[in-house]
Amino acid sequence: MRETPGRRPVLTDRLHHLLASVRLFDRRKPYVWDVTATVFWVAAALTDYASSGWRRTAQNLDVPDTHLVVLSLGFTLPLLWRRRHPMPVLLATAPFALVNSWSGAVLQAHLLQLVPVFSLALHRPLKQLGPAFLVVVLPLVPGALRYPLAAWDAAMGPALWGFALTALFGIAVRSRRDHLASLEERARRLAVERDQQAQLATAAERARIAREMHDIVGHNLSVITGLADGGKYAAGASPERAGQALDAIGTVSRQALADLRRLLDVLRDDDTATPAERTPQPGLTDLDQLVDSVRTAGLPVHVHTEGRATCPPGRQLTVYRVVQEALTNTLKHAGPGATADITITHGERGAVTVDVTDTGTGAPPSAPSDGRGTGGMRERTALYGGTLEAGPRPHPERGWRVRLYLPEETSQ
Incomplete structure (x- = not known):
């Protein structure tokens, strides 16, 4: 056959x-x-x-x-x-x-x-x-x-041999049945575990997407809001600066839209996305553009970097998102006249320390309405065994401080 x-x-x-x-x-x-x-x-x-x-x-x-x-x-x-x-x-x-x-x-x-x-x-x-x-x-x-x-040939022999063979056959069938039952139970458990793993993976992916969406949309909308407010006040006294604010709003909006498109491209099941679209995550080299957009929105930012960057892409994304969230909160809550300072210290084997402080007087961003601000930063930090501290600066200093520490990479 x-x-x-x-x-x-x-x-x-x-x-x-x-x-x-x-x-x-x-x-x-x-x-x-x-x-x-x-x-x-x-x-x-x-x-x-x-x-x-x-x-x-x-x-x-x-x-x-x-x-x-x-x-x-x-x-x-x-x-x-x-x-x-x-x-x-x-x-x-x-x-x-x-x-x-x-x-x-x-x-x-x-x-x-x-x-x-x-x-x-x-x-x-x-x-x-x-x-x-x-x-x-x-x-x-x-x-x-x-x-x-004639007792043995007629009765005793067949009975003894028959009992032995029948018992062995029953035990063999029983063993095979129990083995099949154990295989079915194992397959059932594997199916349950597979479904649970799929559900956990789905939940983790949803959380990751939620963090990315929050960071991208929240930051860019905060910048746009700052630019719009500045443009409104400058419209009467300086139409040229109002036009610059509108140009900046357009630039930031297009950048936000591009980031969202790249994020959605990663979620596509087909193979039409390019490799660049499949790796849209920003890194340390994109911090300058981030800081420039915040400065354009009216928040003075000073950046200090120590050491040579040796972070892999995943850690760079965490640093970028934490700095982005901290600056976004400063834009939202620090109030007028505030400034921000960013200090990034690179250690060996991917270790990095980031301090973001501001001189704001506004309400602290300790409880964002959607629960994904500081919570999202802590989730990102926990992925690499790091620590995140967020709270008011010690007296007599004013403002808010966010401190991120990612330890050295452990060898596998």
């Missing part, structure tokens, strides 16, 4: 599907199979009696027909309950096995005791197989003593 690579043969698929359907039907309506199997064994036992097939193994051919019929029914009818109560069924057939052995009829139907033995090995604790062995073998002892010459 030709097989498609990576796929089971069609016949095998159909067989698996058929077996699964049979098992499902049996679980839903177990009595149908129980009744069918019992009727089959009753018919087989009575057929053996009616065709005189029992005479080939009998040690006494003078057993009354009534005894033979009763023995045949005694071995088969209890099988109706073999799956739910295997040990009681085995005990119920034991008296018939004793009569069968003692009378010398040696009906082959006594081997049907192995059917509940299989159910015991499959569904019950294995320690019950010991008592079951005694229930199967002990009734044969009187017959072996009464008819010693």
